[in-house]
Amino acid sequence: MPARPIAALAGGVGAARFLAGLVRVVPPEDLSVIVNTGDDRDFFGLRVCPDLDTVMYTLAGEVDPDQGWGRRGESFHCLESLRRLGGDSWFRLGDRDLAVHVLRTQRLRQGARLDEVTAELCAAFGVRAQLLPMTCDPSATLVVRQDGTRTDFQEYLVRDGAPDDVAAVDLSAAAAATPAPGVMEALEGASTLLICPSNPVVSIGTILQLPGVRALLERRRDAVGVSPIIGGRPVKGPADRLLPCVGAEVSALGVARLYRDLCAGLVIDRADAGLATPIEELGLRVRVEETLMRDSSVAMRLAGAALELASPA
Amino acid sequence: MPARPIAALAGGVGAARFLAGLVRVVPPEDLSVIVNTGDDRDFFGLRVCPDLDTVMYTLAGEVDPDQGWGRRGESFHCLESLRRLGGDSWFRLGDRDLAVHVLRTQRLRQGARLDEVTAELCAAFGVRAQLLPMTCDPSATLVVRQDGTRTDFQEYLVRDGAPDDVAAVDLSAAAAATPAPGVMEALEGASTLLICPSNPVVSIGTILQLPGVRALLERRRDAVGVSPIIGGRPVKGPADRLLPCVGAEVSALGVARLYRDLCAGLVIDRADAGLATPIEELGLRVRVEETLMRDSSVAMRLAGAALELASPA
Numbered sequence: 001m002p003a004r005p006i007a008a009l010a011g012g013v014g015a016a017r018f019l020a021g022l023v024r025v026v027p028p029e030d031l032s033v034i035v036n037t038g039d040d041r042d043f044f045g046l047r048v049c050p051d052l053d054t055v056m057y058t059l060a061g062e063v064d065p066d067q068g069w070g071r072r073g074e075s076f077h078c079l080e081s082l083r084r085l086g087g088d089s090w091f092r093l094g095d096r097d098l099a100v101h102v103l104r105t106q107r108l109r110q111g112a113r114l115d116e117v118t119a120e121l122c123a124a125f126g127v128r129a130q131l132l133p134m135t136c137d138p139s140a141t142l143v144v145r146q147d148g149t150r151t152d153f154q155e156y157l158v159r160d161g162a163p164d165d166v167a168a169v170d171l172s173a174a175a176a177a178t179p180a181p182g183v184m185e186a187l188e189g190a191s192t193l194l195i196c197p198s199n200p201v202v203s204i205g206t207i208l209q210l211p212g213v214r215a216l217l218e219r220r221r222d223a224v225g226v227s228p229i230i231g232g233r234p235v236k237g238p239a240d241r242l243l244p245c246v247g248a249e250v251s252a253l254g255v256a257r258l259y260r261d262l263c264a265g266l267v268i269d270r271a272d273a274g275l276a277t278p279i280e281e282l283g284l285r286v287r288v289e290e291t292l293m294r295d296s297s298v299a300m301r302l303a304g305a306a307l308e309l310a311s312p313a
Numbered sequence: 314m315p316a317r318p319i320a321a322l323a324g325g326v327g328a329a330r331f332l333a334g335l336v337r338v339v340p341p342e343d344l345s346v347i348v349n350t351g352d353d354r355d356f357f358g359l360r361v362c363p364d365l366d367t368v369m370y371t372l373a374g375e376v377d378p379d380q381g382w383g384r385r386g387e388s389f390h391c392l393e394s395l396r397r398l399g400g401d402s403w404f405r406l407g408d409r410d411l412a413v414h415v416l417r418t419q420r421l422r423q424g425a426r427l428d429e430v431t432a433e434l435c436a437a438f439g440v441r442a443q444l445l446p447m448t449c450d451p452s453a454t455l456v457v458r459q460d461g462t463r464t465d466f467q468e469y470l471v472r473d474g475a476p477d478d479v480a481a482v483d484l485s486a487a488a489a490a491t492p493a494p495g496v497m498e499a500l501e502g503a504s505t506l507l508i509c510p511s512n513p514v515v516s517i518g519t520i521l522q523l524p525g526v527r528a529l530l531e532r533r534r535d536a537v538g539v540s541p542i543i544g545g546r547p548v549k550g551p552a553d554r555l556l557p558c559v560g561a562e563v564s565a566l567g568v569a570r571l572y573r574d575l576c577a578g579l580v581i582d583r584a585d586a587g588l589a590t591p592i593e594e595l596g597l598r599v600r601v602e603e604t605l606m607r608d609s610s611v612a613m614r615l616a617g618a619a620l621e622l623a624s625p626a
Contacts, residue, residue, distance in 0.1 A: 044419050045415065074390075075388060077387075077388050077390070077407075077408035078408040078411045080409075081411075085412060085413070085416055085438075087412075095388070096390050096391065096393075098391045098411070098415075099395040099400075102359065103395065103400065109358055
């Protein structure tokens with residue numbers, strides 16, 4: 001099967017909204033999405049893949065539109081019962097969402113690989129873009145706290161509320177993992193590479209840790225990224241607490257420096273127009289756009305801008 | 314730990330209602346219940362134990378009072394989502410009920426035994442009677458249909474609606490299983506043995522297939538049973554389709570013949586008062602009571618009657 005024309009690296013909510021715009025300006029069948037699995041973990045013995053599910057639900061039109069993750073019109077009766085039976089309930093697993101985790105876990109235990117299960121779920125949800133987990137291997141991102149403890153990413157982000165006591169981010173599991181079947185082929189064969197507006201450290205950075213991925217992107221050096229930082233602040237999530245851990249400035253310029261060896265261009269927000277020149281001085285083409293995806297028309301324009309920047313006339 | 318004073322063999326709804334009456338006339342701490350596991354099976358990779366859960370929910374006051382199984386005020390959002398994703402939805406797994414199956418499956422996968430998991434769940438539900446799965450081994454009851462196919466019990470009962478095309482009941486899995494830790498001790502050490510009003514073939518019959526159980530009860534021959542048949546018909550369930558498979562008449566007398574080598578007495582319904590004499594002629598003491606447990610006061614009187622019959626003045 002030939003590679004699809006467009007491949008995108010993706011994390012969670014920001015990527016999902018961007019991709020929902022993208023599949024309204026190109027056929028979804030043209031798109032492969034390599035999704036971060038560093039946030040995955042088991043809850044109650046069920047395999048939960050937050051970024052895969054956020055992208056899948058969003059592309060299926062099933063996502064909760066307000067929070068950007070989880071399922072539309074969700075209820076939490078099972079979780080409430082688990083809590084009453086003594087289980088941890090800090091991770092908000094909805095009743096409808098649980099169906100996906102139950103099916104995924106069943107299929108994995110039957111011996112199916114995560115990429116196969118993801119394809120099955122996407123088919124069931126009517127998602128025609130190809131979603132690829134970055135790896136089928138263990139790849140848990142660990143957050144090293146200032147007191148030396150290591151917590152997995154969801155514990156840091158959700159359970160603990162993403163405090164600023166981060167000493168380092170440990171991506172060694174991803175570095176030891178093998179890219180899932182199809183990942184290298186998608187990145188190699190696509191004519192357009194996109195880096196979605198996701199956390200550069202724990203979403204995109206995790207994918208880039210996989211053996212061969214960074215080298216491939218550096219060799220091509222034609223990707224186009226979208227900055228997830230607007231006016232020096234992340235739209236969502238803890239990027240402002242994590243970028244300093246890798247020595248990066250919390251700004252579109254900081255993102256540009258992280259991506260300069262991989263990318264030909266970067267889309268930045270209007271609020272950051274003043275950074276266009278220093279980013280161009282890094283050797284990147286720049287496009288200034290509205291990047292806060294309040295609605296699908298903004299996401300469509302942003303996706304179109306990223307495609308144009310990737311293929312200059 | 315010494316055996317509890319009372320041990321009871323139990324199936325699902327009828328047993329649960331009887332036991333809920335019993336724990337209102339004796340301290341629940343005096344009671345061990347050996348519960349049929351022949352109906353257990355996996356749904357979506359989750360371990361479901363219908364009889365254990367029905368007894369547990371009922372003793373916890375959490376059961377759906379109308380149907381007698383499942384949880385009170387239940388919703389089915391996860392199951393509906395599973396169905397939309399292509400899963401079987403004929404077994405009505407509610408959102409709150411799923412919490413129990415998820416926790417049980419997690420603990421079993423962690424290496425805990427079913428009796429240990431059952432004790433943990435009972436503790437979480439505040440159930441003070443001791444619930445013992447009859448075995449921790451595979452023990453699935455199979456229904457052999459007239460066309461020669463073998464279906465597991467839930468498929469026969471729930472999916473197919475308990476049709477009358479039953480050729481035989483295959484209890485060979487139970488016959489090859491080992492009683493769970495505590496089961497033989499509970500049956501040996503109790504001063505009173507009760508056989509709850511459950512299906513004599515696929516609930517009680519399954520427990521009696523376990524190596525050593527029937528022989529122990531025959532040696533003691535002091536159990537007291539409660540007939541689940543009233544006026545020639547089962548209160549609930551397919552006993553009328555299954556009793557003929559073991560050559561038994563669908564009547565309190567048919568039940569008495571099945572239990573005569575195990576029991577000292579049988580409680581039968583007022584509608585069957587005319588069968589008291591032939592049952593006594595089998596060598597059993599008989600007590601005629603209201604056995605249709607419309608409410609808890611009937612269940613309490615019935616439990617009290619069974620205890621009195623077990624310990625004649």
